[in-house]
Amino acid sequence: MPQISSGQSVCFDDITIAGLVACVPPRVVENSEFEAQFGSGVADVTKMTGVQTRRWADDDVTASDLCLAAAHKLIDQLGWEADTIDALIFISQTPDYRLPATACVMQAKLGLRKGIIAFDVNLGCSAYPYGLWLASMLLSSGSAERVLLAVGDTSSRVVDSQDRATAMLFGDAGAVTALEKLPGAGRSHFILGSDGGGFQNLIIREGAFRTGEGEGQPTPSKLFMDGGEIFNFTLKAVPTLVKDLFEVSGFGSDHHDAFLFHQANTFMINHLAKKAKLPQEKVPINIGRYGNTSSATIPLLMADDLGQTLVDQETRLAMFGFGVGYSWAAASMPTQKLGCAEVICL
Amino acid sequence: MSEFYEGLAEIMEVDVSELSTDYEFGEAWDSLAVVSTIALIDEVYDKAVDIQLLQDCKTVGDIENLISKTDG
Numbered sequence: 353m354p355q356i357s358s359g360q361s362v363c364f365d366d367i368t369i370a371g372l373v374a375c376v377p378p379r380v381v382e383n384s385e386f387e388a389q390f391g392s393g394v395a396d397v398t399k400m401t402g403v404q405t406r407r408w409a410d411d412d413v414t415a416s417d418l419c420l421a422a423a424h425k426l427i428d429q430l431g432w433e434a435d436t437i438d439a440l441i442f443i444s445q446t447p448d449y450r451l452p453a454t455a456c457v458m459q460a461k462l463g464l465r466k467g468i469i470a471f472d473v474n475l476g477c478s479a480y481p482y483g484l485w486l487a488s489m490l491l492s493s494g495s496a497e498r499v500l501l502a503v504g505d506t507s508s509r510v511v512d513s514q515d516r517a518t519a520m521l522f523g524d525a526g527a528v529t530a531l532e533k534l535p536g537a538g539r540s541h542f543i544l545g546s547d548g549g550g551f552q553n554l555i556i557r558e559g560a561f562r563t564g565e566g567e568g569q570p571t572p573s574k575l576f577m578d579g580g581e582i583f584n585f586t587l588k589a590v591p592t593l594v595k596d597l598f599e600v601s602g603f604g605s606d607h608h609d610a611f612l613f614h615q616a617n618t619f620m621i622n623h624l625a626k627k628a629k630l631p632q633e634k635v636p637i638n639i640g641r642y643g644n645t646s647s648a649t650i651p652l653l654m655a656d657d658l659g660q661t662l663v664d665q666e667t668r669l670a671m672f673g674f675g676v677g678y679s680w681a682a683a684s685m686p687t688q689k690l691g692c693a694e695v696i697c698l
Numbered sequence: 699m700s701e702f703y704e705g706l707a708e709i710m711e712v713d714v715s716e717l718s719t720d721y722e723f724g725e726a727w728d729s730l731a732v733v734s735t736i737a738l739i740d741e742v743y744d745k746a747v748d749i750q751l752l753q754d755c756k757t758v759g760d761i762e763n764l765i766s767k768t769d770g
Binding site for chain 2: 396397399400517579580581583584587588619620623626627
Protein backbone atom coordinates (compact mmCIF):
# COMPACT_ATOMS: atom_id res chain seq x y z
CA MET A 353 0.00 0.00 0.00
CA PRO A 354 1.84 3.13 -1.12
CA GLN A 355 2.02 5.92 1.42
CA ILE A 356 1.23 9.47 0.33
CA SER A 357 0.98 12.59 2.43
CA SER A 358 -2.72 12.24 3.22
CA GLY A 359 -2.72 8.51 4.00
CA GLN A 360 -2.51 5.00 2.63
CA SER A 361 -3.54 4.58 -0.98
CA VAL A 362 -4.86 1.49 -2.75
CA CYS A 363 -6.91 0.54 -5.81
CA PHE A 364 -9.22 -2.33 -6.78
CA ASP A 365 -10.54 -3.60 -10.11
CA ASP A 366 -13.91 -5.01 -11.05
CA ILE A 367 -15.89 -4.14 -7.91
CA THR A 368 -19.28 -2.54 -8.35
CA ILE A 369 -22.07 -1.04 -6.29
CA ALA A 370 -25.17 -3.02 -7.26
CA GLY A 371 -27.54 -0.70 -5.40
CA LEU A 372 -28.20 1.22 -2.21
CA VAL A 373 -31.12 2.22 -0.01
CA ALA A 374 -31.10 4.85 2.74
CA CYS A 375 -33.68 4.91 5.51
CA VAL A 376 -34.69 7.84 7.69
CA PRO A 377 -37.12 7.94 10.62
CA PRO A 378 -40.49 9.64 10.00
CA ARG A 379 -40.24 12.38 12.65
CA VAL A 380 -39.19 15.72 11.14
CA VAL A 381 -37.72 18.16 13.66
CA GLU A 382 -37.92 21.81 12.58
CA ASN A 383 -35.63 24.62 13.73
CA SER A 384 -38.60 26.35 15.35
CA GLU A 385 -38.64 23.57 17.96
CA PHE A 386 -35.34 24.91 19.35
CA GLU A 387 -36.31 28.57 19.52
CA ALA A 388 -37.70 28.46 23.04
CA GLN A 389 -34.36 27.16 24.25
CA PHE A 390 -31.75 28.94 22.14
CA GLY A 391 -33.61 32.08 20.98
CA SER A 392 -31.60 34.04 18.39
CA GLY A 393 -28.85 31.41 18.70
CA VAL A 394 -30.91 29.22 16.36
CA ALA A 395 -30.50 31.67 13.48
CA ASP A 396 -26.79 32.17 14.22
CA VAL A 397 -26.06 28.44 14.20
CA THR A 398 -28.27 27.81 11.17
CA LYS A 399 -26.39 30.43 9.17
CA MET A 400 -23.28 28.30 9.56
CA THR A 401 -24.59 24.72 9.55
CA GLY A 402 -27.39 25.20 7.02
CA VAL A 403 -29.56 22.65 8.84
CA GLN A 404 -33.26 23.58 8.50
CA THR A 405 -34.83 20.23 9.37
CA ARG A 406 -33.54 16.89 10.56
CA ARG A 407 -35.07 13.43 11.12
CA TRP A 408 -34.97 12.03 14.64
CA ALA A 409 -35.67 8.44 15.57
CA ASP A 410 -37.98 7.49 18.42
CA ASP A 411 -36.30 6.22 21.58
CA ASP A 412 -36.94 2.58 20.73
CA VAL A 413 -35.40 2.80 17.26
CA THR A 414 -31.69 2.16 16.69
CA ALA A 415 -29.37 2.70 13.75
CA SER A 416 -29.58 -1.01 13.01
CA ASP A 417 -33.39 -0.77 12.73
CA LEU A 418 -32.97 1.89 10.04
CA CYS A 419 -30.36 -0.29 8.30
CA LEU A 420 -32.51 -3.43 8.53
CA ALA A 421 -35.41 -1.67 6.82
CA ALA A 422 -33.03 -0.40 4.14
CA ALA A 423 -31.48 -3.85 3.69
CA HIS A 424 -34.85 -5.61 3.28
CA LYS A 425 -35.86 -3.12 0.61
CA LEU A 426 -32.49 -3.32 -1.13
CA ILE A 427 -32.31 -7.14 -1.25
CA ASP A 428 -35.86 -7.21 -2.53
CA GLN A 429 -35.26 -4.58 -5.23
CA LEU A 430 -32.08 -6.23 -6.44
CA GLY A 431 -33.67 -9.67 -6.39
CA TRP A 432 -30.71 -11.06 -4.48
CA GLU A 433 -31.31 -14.43 -2.85
CA ALA A 434 -30.44 -14.11 0.86
CA ASP A 435 -28.08 -17.06 0.72
CA THR A 436 -25.92 -15.42 -1.96
CA ILE A 437 -24.75 -12.74 0.51
CA ASP A 438 -21.43 -13.65 2.10
CA ALA A 439 -20.62 -10.71 4.34
CA LEU A 440 -22.27 -7.93 6.34
CA ILE A 441 -20.33 -4.94 7.66
CA PHE A 442 -22.02 -2.54 10.09
CA ILE A 443 -20.30 0.79 10.71
CA SER A 444 -21.74 2.95 13.46
CA GLN A 445 -20.98 4.75 16.69
CA THR A 446 -24.46 4.10 18.01
CA PRO A 447 -24.66 0.27 17.95
CA ASP A 448 -27.40 -1.74 19.67
CA TYR A 449 -25.19 -3.13 22.43
CA ARG A 450 -21.66 -2.82 23.79
CA LEU A 451 -21.53 -6.49 22.86
CA PRO A 452 -22.26 -8.50 20.76
CA ALA A 453 -21.48 -6.86 17.44
CA THR A 454 -24.66 -5.47 15.91
CA ALA A 455 -23.74 -7.04 12.54
CA CYS A 456 -24.20 -10.50 14.10
CA VAL A 457 -27.64 -9.55 15.36
CA MET A 458 -28.51 -8.18 11.94
CA GLN A 459 -27.38 -11.38 10.17
CA ALA A 460 -30.09 -13.33 11.97
CA LYS A 461 -32.75 -10.64 11.64
CA LEU A 462 -32.14 -10.40 7.91
CA GLY A 463 -32.34 -14.17 7.51
CA LEU A 464 -28.86 -14.29 5.98
CA ARG A 465 -26.97 -17.56 5.81
CA LYS A 466 -25.35 -18.79 9.01
CA GLY A 467 -21.62 -18.71 8.55
CA ILE A 468 -21.35 -15.40 6.74
CA ILE A 469 -18.71 -12.85 7.69
CA ALA A 470 -20.29 -10.21 9.97
CA PHE A 471 -18.57 -7.56 12.06
CA ASP A 472 -18.86 -3.97 13.30
CA VAL A 473 -16.51 -1.07 12.75
CA ASN A 474 -16.43 1.98 15.01
CA LEU A 475 -16.10 4.99 12.69
CA GLY A 476 -18.32 8.00 12.04
CA CYS A 477 -17.68 10.77 9.51
CA SER A 478 -15.21 8.65 7.51
CA ALA A 479 -17.37 5.50 7.66
CA TYR A 480 -18.66 5.25 4.13
CA PRO A 481 -15.48 5.43 2.02
CA TYR A 482 -13.78 3.30 4.71
CA GLY A 483 -16.60 0.77 4.39
CA LEU A 484 -16.42 0.71 0.60
CA TRP A 485 -12.69 -0.02 0.93
CA LEU A 486 -13.33 -2.84 3.40
CA ALA A 487 -16.04 -4.34 1.22
CA SER A 488 -13.75 -4.10 -1.81
CA MET A 489 -11.04 -5.93 0.14
CA LEU A 490 -13.43 -8.75 1.05
CA LEU A 491 -14.49 -9.07 -2.59
CA SER A 492 -11.08 -8.80 -4.20
CA SER A 493 -9.49 -11.25 -1.76
CA GLY A 494 -12.13 -13.83 -2.59
CA SER A 495 -13.51 -13.80 0.96
CA ALA A 496 -16.94 -12.91 -0.40
CA GLU A 497 -18.82 -12.68 -3.70
CA ARG A 498 -21.49 -10.33 -2.38
CA VAL A 499 -21.25 -7.88 0.51
CA LEU A 500 -23.75 -5.68 2.33
CA LEU A 501 -22.29 -2.51 3.81
CA ALA A 502 -24.55 -0.96 6.45
CA VAL A 503 -23.76 2.47 7.89
CA GLY A 504 -25.93 4.49 10.23
CA ASP A 505 -26.25 6.47 13.40
CA THR A 506 -28.88 7.79 15.74
CA SER A 507 -26.84 10.77 16.95
CA SER A 508 -30.01 12.43 18.28
CA ARG A 509 -29.74 9.99 21.20
CA VAL A 510 -26.28 11.18 22.24
CA VAL A 511 -26.33 14.95 21.70
CA ASP A 512 -26.42 17.26 24.69
CA SER A 513 -29.76 19.06 24.38
CA GLN A 514 -28.30 22.08 26.24
CA ASP A 515 -25.41 22.53 23.77
CA ARG A 516 -26.40 24.68 20.81
CA ALA A 517 -23.31 23.56 18.83
CA THR A 518 -24.53 19.96 18.60
CA ALA A 519 -28.21 19.90 19.65
CA MET A 520 -29.44 21.17 16.27
CA LEU A 521 -26.73 19.79 13.99
CA PHE A 522 -27.33 16.07 13.85
CA GLY A 523 -29.96 13.88 12.24
CA ASP A 524 -30.54 10.12 12.23
CA ALA A 525 -30.26 7.83 9.20
CA GLY A 526 -29.11 4.42 8.07
CA ALA A 527 -28.05 3.20 4.65
CA VAL A 528 -27.18 -0.15 3.12
CA THR A 529 -25.07 -0.61 0.01
CA ALA A 530 -24.79 -3.86 -1.95
CA LEU A 531 -21.43 -4.59 -3.56
CA GLU A 532 -20.30 -7.41 -5.78
CA LYS A 533 -17.64 -8.36 -8.29
CA LEU A 534 -18.26 -7.39 -11.89
CA PRO A 535 -15.64 -7.96 -14.60
CA GLY A 536 -15.11 -4.72 -16.51
CA ALA A 537 -16.50 -2.52 -13.74
CA GLY A 538 -13.37 -0.39 -13.77
CA ARG A 539 -10.90 0.72 -11.14
CA SER A 540 -11.67 2.23 -7.73
CA HIS A 541 -9.11 4.23 -5.80
CA PHE A 542 -9.02 4.80 -2.06
CA ILE A 543 -7.01 6.89 0.38
CA LEU A 544 -7.36 6.25 4.12
CA GLY A 545 -5.81 8.02 7.08
CA SER A 546 -5.98 8.77 10.80
CA ASP A 547 -4.69 11.28 13.35
CA GLY A 548 -5.66 10.31 16.88
CA GLY A 549 -3.98 13.48 18.16
CA GLY A 550 -7.40 15.10 17.87
CA PHE A 551 -9.45 12.33 19.51
CA GLN A 552 -10.65 14.56 22.35
CA ASN A 553 -12.29 17.13 20.05
CA LEU A 554 -15.26 14.95 19.08
CA ILE A 555 -15.97 12.43 21.79
CA ILE A 556 -18.41 10.73 24.13
CA ARG A 557 -16.22 10.09 27.18
CA GLU A 558 -18.51 7.85 29.18
CA GLY A 559 -20.20 4.57 28.43
CA ALA A 560 -17.23 2.37 27.62
CA PHE A 561 -14.33 1.25 29.77
CA ARG A 562 -11.95 4.19 30.25
CA THR A 563 -13.46 5.74 33.36
CA GLY A 564 -12.83 8.83 35.44
CA GLU A 565 -11.92 11.15 32.58
CA GLY A 566 -15.21 12.97 32.32
CA GLU A 567 -14.92 14.87 35.61
CA GLY A 568 -15.34 18.59 35.12
CA GLN A 569 -17.24 18.19 31.86
CA PRO A 570 -20.89 19.20 32.02
CA THR A 571 -22.25 15.98 30.48
CA PRO A 572 -19.53 13.37 29.82
CA SER A 573 -22.15 10.82 28.79
CA LYS A 574 -23.13 13.05 25.85
CA LEU A 575 -21.39 14.09 22.67
CA PHE A 576 -18.76 16.80 23.06
CA MET A 577 -17.62 18.69 19.97
CA ASP A 578 -14.99 21.41 19.72
CA GLY A 579 -16.29 22.84 16.47
CA GLY A 580 -13.38 25.21 15.94
CA GLU A 581 -10.74 22.49 16.30
CA ILE A 582 -12.71 20.17 14.00
CA PHE A 583 -13.00 22.92 11.43
CA ASN A 584 -9.29 23.65 11.62
CA PHE A 585 -8.46 19.96 11.18
CA THR A 586 -10.76 19.79 8.16
CA LEU A 587 -9.15 22.82 6.55
CA LYS A 588 -5.72 21.24 6.90
CA ALA A 589 -6.64 17.67 5.94
CA VAL A 590 -9.32 17.74 3.28
CA PRO A 591 -7.86 19.97 0.54
CA THR A 592 -4.77 17.72 0.48
CA LEU A 593 -6.99 14.64 0.45
CA VAL A 594 -8.87 15.97 -2.60
CA LYS A 595 -5.63 16.78 -4.40
CA ASP A 596 -4.10 13.39 -3.57
CA LEU A 597 -7.19 11.48 -4.71
CA PHE A 598 -7.05 13.23 -8.08
CA GLU A 599 -3.36 12.40 -8.32
CA VAL A 600 -3.47 8.71 -7.37
CA SER A 601 -6.59 8.00 -9.42
CA GLY A 602 -5.50 9.96 -12.48
CA PHE A 603 -9.05 11.32 -12.55
CA GLY A 604 -9.27 15.05 -11.92
CA SER A 605 -12.08 17.45 -11.30
CA ASP A 606 -13.42 17.13 -14.87
CA HIS A 607 -13.51 13.32 -14.78
CA HIS A 608 -15.83 13.00 -11.79
CA ASP A 609 -19.58 13.45 -12.09
CA ALA A 610 -20.04 14.44 -8.46
CA PHE A 611 -18.00 15.27 -5.36
CA LEU A 612 -19.69 13.86 -2.31
CA PHE A 613 -18.47 15.44 0.90
CA HIS A 614 -19.43 14.18 4.33
CA GLN A 615 -22.27 16.54 5.22
CA ALA A 616 -20.57 18.13 8.23
CA ASN A 617 -21.93 21.63 7.82
CA THR A 618 -22.86 23.76 4.83
CA PHE A 619 -20.34 26.52 5.47
CA MET A 620 -17.53 23.98 5.69
CA ILE A 621 -18.51 22.09 2.51
CA ASN A 622 -18.81 25.31 0.52
CA HIS A 623 -15.45 26.46 1.77
CA LEU A 624 -13.76 23.13 0.93
CA ALA A 625 -15.33 23.02 -2.53
CA LYS A 626 -14.25 26.59 -3.27
CA LYS A 627 -10.72 25.94 -2.03
CA ALA A 628 -10.42 22.82 -4.20
CA LYS A 629 -11.90 24.79 -7.14
CA LEU A 630 -14.68 22.25 -7.67
CA PRO A 631 -17.69 23.31 -9.75
CA GLN A 632 -20.53 24.06 -7.35
CA GLU A 633 -23.10 22.13 -9.41
CA LYS A 634 -21.12 18.94 -8.86
CA VAL A 635 -21.07 19.32 -5.07
CA PRO A 636 -24.53 18.33 -3.81
CA ILE A 637 -25.51 19.39 -0.30
CA ASN A 638 -28.53 17.98 1.53
CA ILE A 639 -27.63 18.69 5.16
CA GLY A 640 -30.37 21.35 5.10
CA ARG A 641 -33.03 18.65 5.04
CA TYR A 642 -31.42 15.83 7.03
CA GLY A 643 -28.80 17.41 9.30
CA ASN A 644 -25.41 15.76 9.76
CA THR A 645 -26.25 12.05 9.77
CA SER A 646 -22.69 11.00 10.69
CA SER A 647 -21.75 7.70 9.00
CA ALA A 648 -24.75 7.86 6.64
CA THR A 649 -24.30 11.29 5.01
CA ILE A 650 -22.65 10.15 1.76
CA PRO A 651 -24.98 7.24 0.88
CA LEU A 652 -27.95 9.42 1.86
CA LEU A 653 -26.67 12.02 -0.58
CA MET A 654 -26.33 9.34 -3.27
CA ALA A 655 -29.79 7.88 -2.69
CA ASP A 656 -31.49 11.24 -2.32
CA ASP A 657 -29.85 13.84 -4.57
CA LEU A 658 -28.28 11.44 -7.09
CA GLY A 659 -30.75 8.54 -6.91
CA GLN A 660 -32.19 8.80 -10.40
CA THR A 661 -28.84 9.64 -12.00
CA LEU A 662 -27.20 6.57 -10.48
CA VAL A 663 -29.98 4.33 -11.78
CA ASP A 664 -29.99 5.87 -15.27
CA GLN A 665 -26.30 6.47 -15.97
CA GLU A 666 -22.79 5.26 -15.43
CA THR A 667 -20.79 7.71 -13.32
CA ARG A 668 -17.54 8.22 -11.51
CA LEU A 669 -17.98 9.54 -7.97
CA ALA A 670 -15.47 11.15 -5.64
CA MET A 671 -16.25 10.77 -1.94
CA PHE A 672 -14.65 12.40 1.07
CA GLY A 673 -15.36 11.40 4.68
CA PHE A 674 -13.55 13.21 7.50
CA GLY A 675 -13.98 13.92 11.19
CA VAL A 676 -14.29 11.96 14.42
CA GLY A 677 -11.06 10.14 15.29
CA TYR A 678 -9.63 12.09 13.60
CA SER A 679 -10.19 9.71 10.70
CA TRP A 680 -10.59 10.34 7.02
CA ALA A 681 -11.06 8.43 3.79
CA ALA A 682 -11.57 9.26 0.14
CA ALA A 683 -12.79 7.17 -2.77
CA SER A 684 -12.88 7.62 -6.53
CA MET A 685 -15.29 4.98 -7.72
CA PRO A 686 -16.94 4.18 -11.05
CA THR A 687 -20.60 3.17 -10.88
CA GLN A 688 -22.57 1.11 -13.39
CA LYS A 689 -26.32 1.65 -13.62
CA LEU A 690 -27.53 0.85 -10.11
CA GLY A 691 -30.37 -1.62 -9.63
CA CYS A 692 -31.75 0.58 -6.90
CA ALA A 693 -30.92 3.95 -5.28
CA GLU A 694 -33.60 5.41 -3.09
CA VAL A 695 -34.56 6.81 0.29
CA ILE A 696 -37.28 5.18 2.35
CA CYS A 697 -38.98 6.24 5.56
CA LEU A 698 -39.08 3.75 8.44
CA MET B 699 -10.44 48.32 1.98
CA SER B 700 -8.88 44.86 1.92
CA GLU B 701 -10.70 41.61 1.25
CA PHE B 702 -9.89 40.57 4.81
CA TYR B 703 -11.52 43.65 6.35
CA GLU B 704 -14.60 43.23 4.18
CA GLY B 705 -14.95 39.61 5.21
CA LEU B 706 -14.40 40.40 8.85
CA ALA B 707 -17.01 43.17 8.75
CA GLU B 708 -19.50 40.66 7.38
CA ILE B 709 -18.69 38.18 10.14
CA MET B 710 -18.95 40.82 12.89
CA GLU B 711 -22.07 42.30 11.26
CA VAL B 712 -20.68 45.85 11.27
CA ASP B 713 -19.91 48.33 8.50
CA VAL B 714 -16.40 47.89 7.14
CA SER B 715 -15.68 51.59 7.87
CA GLU B 716 -15.98 50.82 11.60
CA LEU B 717 -13.07 48.38 11.52
CA SER B 718 -9.55 49.50 12.35
CA THR B 719 -6.60 47.77 14.01
CA ASP B 720 -7.88 49.02 17.39
CA TYR B 721 -11.43 47.72 16.88
CA GLU B 722 -12.41 45.57 19.87
CA PHE B 723 -14.73 42.60 19.30
CA GLY B 724 -16.08 42.28 22.83
CA GLU B 725 -18.90 39.80 23.36
CA ALA B 726 -19.51 39.37 19.63
CA TRP B 727 -16.28 37.33 19.34
CA ASP B 728 -18.07 34.01 19.87
CA SER B 729 -17.28 30.52 18.58
CA LEU B 730 -19.14 31.06 15.30
CA ALA B 731 -17.24 34.28 14.62
CA VAL B 732 -13.95 32.50 15.33
CA VAL B 733 -14.73 29.61 12.98
CA SER B 734 -15.87 31.99 10.24
CA THR B 735 -12.66 33.96 10.67
CA ILE B 736 -10.54 30.79 10.36
CA ALA B 737 -12.17 30.19 6.98
CA LEU B 738 -11.70 33.82 5.97
CA ILE B 739 -7.98 33.74 6.81
CA ASP B 740 -7.63 30.45 4.93
CA GLU B 741 -9.36 31.96 1.91
CA VAL B 742 -7.53 35.30 1.83
CA TYR B 743 -4.06 34.30 3.06
CA ASP B 744 -4.06 30.49 2.58
CA LYS B 745 -2.99 30.10 6.22
CA ALA B 746 -4.41 27.92 9.00
CA VAL B 747 -4.05 29.91 12.21
CA ASP B 748 -3.98 28.32 15.66
CA ILE B 749 -7.54 28.35 16.93
CA GLN B 750 -6.65 28.89 20.60
CA LEU B 751 -4.55 31.94 19.70
CA LEU B 752 -7.32 33.22 17.44
CA GLN B 753 -9.87 32.84 20.23
CA ASP B 754 -7.63 34.92 22.49
CA CYS B 755 -7.53 37.84 20.02
CA LYS B 756 -9.30 40.94 21.30
CA THR B 757 -8.84 43.36 18.40
CA VAL B 758 -8.46 43.37 14.64
CA GLY B 759 -4.78 44.21 15.18
CA ASP B 760 -4.35 41.07 17.31
CA ILE B 761 -5.64 38.97 14.39
CA GLU B 762 -3.36 40.74 11.91
CA ASN B 763 -0.37 40.01 14.17
CA LEU B 764 -1.40 36.35 14.42
CA ILE B 765 -1.70 36.06 10.64
CA SER B 766 1.73 37.59 10.05
CA LYS B 767 3.30 35.22 12.63
CA THR B 768 1.63 32.13 11.08
CA ASP B 769 3.49 30.23 8.37
CA GLY B 770 1.58 29.68 5.15
